[in-house]
Amino acid sequence: MKALSLAAFVLLAACHPAAEAxxxxxxTSQSITxxxxxxxxxxxxxxxxxxxxxxxxMILSQPKLKPEQWQAEVTKMRGAYKASIDEKDDAKIIAALLALPNQK
Known part of the structure; x- marks a missing residue:
């Protein structure tokens, strides 16, 4: 039985690939400007x-959106991306976004 175990061990060891280096x-370091x-x-x-x-x-090039669409974007930034936007500032932010030149 011992001889059979030893033979099985030798056979399995022969099948195992040699350890690769x-x-x-x-x-390398890369830089961008x-x-x-x-x-x-x-x-x-x-x-x-x-x-x-x-x-x-990027902010100035956004498409024209309605107030409720901007609210959805602000809510998404706070929820999905964990932006630290205080809910009490939502109305001011939306008003500022609506006043941008690209929104008129």
């Missing part, structure tokens, strides 16, 4: 609540 990984920010937001409430994640250019 660890692969060498080389990391971001464009210079030229746009400014006309309302501080947008700078405080929106510009932490969105560039002014």
């Amino acid at each position: 660890p692969k060498q990984i080389t990391l 971001l464009p210079v920010e030229t746009a400014t937001l006309p309302a501080e409430i947008l700078s405080v609540n929106c510009a932490a994640c969105h560039s002014p250019e």
Whole structure:
């Protein structure tokens, strides 16, 4: 029985692939140059609540939305993306978004 166990062990060991040497990984540093920010937001409430994640250019280029659509966006940012937007500021934010040149 011992001989059979030893034979099984030798057979299994022969089937097991040899341990491979660890692969060498080389990391390189990369850099990018971001464009210079030229746009400014006309309302501080947008700078405080929106510009932490969105560039002014992005905010200023949004399609024209109705107040209820902007409310849905603000609610989504707070819920889905955990934006620290105080609900009491919603009306001010929406009014500022509606007053943007691209919204008129």
